Amino acid sequence: MISLGILDRSSPVPLHEQLAHGLRAAVLSGRVAAGEAVPSTRALAADVGVARGTVVAAYEILAGEGYLLTRPGGTTVVADVVPRAATRPAEAPAAAAPRPATLDLRPGRPGTTGLADAAWRSAWRRASAIDPDDDVDEASGSRALRAEIARHLGRTRGLDVSPGDVIVTAGTSDALLLSLLALPDGGDRRRLRVGVEDPGYPRVRMILRRLGIDAVPVPVRLGAGLDLDALESRSGLAAIVVTPNHHYPLGSRLDAEDRARLLAWAARENVVVIEDDYDSEFPHGRAPLPPLHLLDPARVVLVGSLSKVLTPALRCGWTVATGVVGERLRAARDDLDLPVSLVQQQALARYLADGALARHTARRRREYRHRRRLLLEAFGAVPGVELAATDGGLHAVALLPGREADSERAVVDALATRGITVAALSEYAVGGEEPSPGGARAEIVPAGIVFGYAHPSTVQLWDAVGELIAVLAAHARPGA
Numbered sequence: 001m002i003s004l005g006i007l008d009r010s011s012p013v014p015l016h017e018q019l020a021h022g023l024r025a026a027v028l029s030g031r032v033a034a035g036e037a038v039p040s041t042r043a044l045a046a047d048v049g050v051a052r053g054t055v056v057a058a059y060e061i062l063a064g065e066g067y068l069l070t071r072p073g074g075t076t077v078v079a080d081v082v083p084r085a086a087t088r089p090a091e092a093p094a095a096a097a098p099r100p101a102t103l104d105l106r107p108g109r110p111g112t113t114g115l116a117d118a119a120w121r122s123a124w125r126r127a128s129a130i131d132p133d134d135d136v137d138e139a140s141g142s143r144a145l146r147a148e149i150a151r152h153l154g155r156t157r158g159l160d161v162s163p164g165d166v167i168v169t170a171g172t173s174d175a176l177l178l179s180l181l182a183l184p185d186g187g188d189r190r191r192l193r194v195g196v197e198d199p200g201y202p203r204v205r206m207i208l209r210r211l212g213i214d215a216v217p218v219p220v221r222l223g224a225g226l227d228l229d230a231l232e233s234r235s236g237l238a239a240i241v242v243t244p245n246h247h248y249p250l251g252s253r254l255d256a257e258d259r260a261r262l263l264a265w266a267a268r269e270n271v272v273v274i275e276d277d278y279d280s281e282f283p284h285g286r287a288p289l290p291p292l293h294l295l296d297p298a299r300v301v302l303v304g305s306l307s308k309v310l311t312p313a314l315r316c317g318w319t320v321a322t323g324v325v326g327e328r329l330r331a332a333r334d335d336l337d338l339p340v341s342l343v344q345q346q347a348l349a350r351y352l353a354d355g356a357l358a359r360h361t362a363r364r365r366r367e368y369r370h371r372r373r374l375l376l377e378a379f380g381a382v383p384g385v386e387l388a389a390t391d392g393g394l395h396a397v398a399l400l401p402g403r404e405a406d407s408e409r410a411v412v413d414a415l416a417t418r419g420i421t422v423a424a425l426s427e428y429a430v431g432g433e434e435p436s437p438g439g440a441r442a443e444i445v446p447a448g449i450v451f452g453y454a455h456p457s458t459v460q461l462w463d464a465v466g467e468l469i470a471v472l473a474a475h476a477r478p479g480a
Contacts (some may be wrong), residue, residue, distance in 0.1 A: 009144070015050055016057035017370065022057065027067050027078055034080035038068065040401060059368065063114050064367035066457025070119065081459045093103050095170045103464050104421045107249060107395035111313050111364065119356035127347035139334045141168025141318075142345035148352035153304070157280065157291055165322050165327055171315040172276065175303040176206050176241065178336070179274045179319060182328040183238045195240035197226065199428035199445050201248050201276070204241050205429040217430035222388065222446060223401075225252040228261050234466055239272040249397055249428050249450045251389025256289060263296045270303040272325060273300045279308045279393040281361050284372050287393050298323040299389050306348070308394060309361050316340055316348060364454075368394060371453050371461065378465050384476030394454035397425060398472055400447040407475055408447040415449075420464050423450040 004022030007015055026032045039047065041055040048055075059076060062068045069079045140146065146166040153159045156270050169175040185192050196204050198217035212455055220358045225247055229242070229325040244254040244262070254262065271290055280288045293302035305317025342427050351357055372390055377397070379387045390399040401405055412424050425448040451468070453461055 001390060002049065007050070009131055016054045016061070019044075019048070019050070019055060019058035020061040020370075023062060024065070024067055027081065032078050033080050035200045036078050037076065038076050058283060060363045061367055061370060064111055064363065064458075066113060066459055070117070081457070083178050086118070101421050102421060103456060103460055103465060105451040105453070105456070106423045107450050108307075109452055109455040110308055110310065110311060111367065111454045111456075112393055113279045113457070115360070117360075118412070119354055119359070119474040120351065123354065123356065124347045125353040126345055126350055130346075133342055136342065138339050139331060139336075140166070141163075141338060141340065142324070142349060143147075144340055144349040145345040145352075146318075147443055152352055152357065153302075153320065155216050157277070157288075157292065157294075159294055159302075159354065162322075165326055167321075167333050168338065168345060169305075169317045169319060170338050171277065171307060171312065171317045172303060172305045173203055173207065174315075174339060175305070175317050175319045176204060176274065176276070177211075177321045178210055178329060178332055178381050179272075179301045179303065179321075180207060180213065180239070180327070181336075182332045183272060184328070185238075192238045193236050195231065195234060195271075196430065197242060197247060198430040199249060199425065200241075200430070201243070205430065214431065219252055220247050220252060222250050223252055225258060226262065228258055228265070231262070234267055235269075237269065237271050239274055240266070241274045241276065242292075243276045243278060244279060246389075246392045248276075248278065249389060249395060249423075249425070251391055251393070252399065253289065253391075259289070259292060259295065263292060263299070263377060266299055267296070271299075272305060275300050278303075279304070281309050282365055282368055282394065283392045284390065285367050286391070295318060297321075298325065301325060301329065306357075309357065309364070314346065315342070368454055372396075374462070375453060375465065378469060382469050382473050382476070385472045388448075389450075395450060395452045398449050399425075400449075400472070401476055408449065411449055411471055411475050414475075415467065418467045418471070420467055422468075425449075425450055 004026065009015070011018065023032070023038070032038070038044070038059070041052050041059060045052040063070065063076075067079055067081060068076050070076050121414050124332070143163065145168060146163040149166050150163045151160040153161050169178060180194065183192060188242060192213040193216050194208055194213050195218050196208070196215045197220045199220060203270045205215050216237060218231045218234065218240070221227055225244065226242060243260070244259060246253055263273070265271070273296070275292045277291055291300075291302055293300040302320040303317065306314050307317065319329055374385065375396060376390060379385060382415060384401050386399040388399055390396050400411065408424050408426060412422060415422055426445060429445040456464070460476070
């Protein structure tokens, strides 16, 4: 029996989180050693007088944080996370300070520890146990996977999607490329102009540049989303790429009224809306609004992927489009052919059909919400630093006082010397913005850093948070 402290059943903190806290403390204090097996969920539930599901949820949190490891045979053991003190002879000469190990906190990567569980292995085993198809029947993708994606979007996003409207892609970048290639260009692609969020996803601008399409920046306002006044002043756009549920990276979102206004503008101007619904699976503290595609399926191309839920290494995503836009997308996919292995698609179709993706997402959602709460508590005591983009997703933005690029670069460089890699918020801004109405320049992107909190173990993250706070607090002080 491991001493986990007393459970306070009158506390607003859920019992599974109290259990996780108690076992985490036991590990960090050394009362439970690395490699030691923890009690089975049934045994611990009986010992502390809670439901087995409560213990399962606590173990899931700790496994996601990196404190517990599941080994073949079902045994769960304590991970080796407590650093041991190094010893050396007293007479040995002092060694040079080791270069700190690099912890990459740049955004975009989910936690992958524990992904290859029994359900994952079963799906891939079954997919690889049958003879592969002799060729690709449909460039749009496996019928089984498209049907499961349609069902997944119906359950999670409230969409009534036909599998025939789904096209399987090699992740978000391929989906965006396909959507842009499907735009009517009148025979001259160089005349195309596409609106992009500023700040926004740099990959969109890279793809546009490769295609020779002009990127037209539209400002995103912190806390308010896309600047629709600025958007309505732009003319001649063939499309606009938006992340309305959780603007990347600032975390703002368009409310219902602004969504209706955006779509009304797109209808007047005959503009295709490409909606990147990249992390709606992880709302924190607020319900996600319905996708734009639900409001205008004939004009909106919905782009999604498994990158934030599972891993970007899968390179598997989709587009959903109907009507003339959908026909152009399918024609472009036919020309380029299917870029995702059918064996992988069969495995993923089984994984979704078994309900494994839904269970995995629920576990990750609990874990990320726990980490978000820890971040908010830690940064709440740092004067002069505001934490943004925390209402959803896998990353946060630490905003610095003022807009000085020098202070932003100083913070990024100071963290790099401590072995922590983050992104400067200015890296997401579009260079050379168009003038806004009246000749004034569009809103300047605030100074800050962008960092992800999903990928590292909680032990690694918490060490890094201490360094982040120390550096940010130093640079936020007047005169720093």
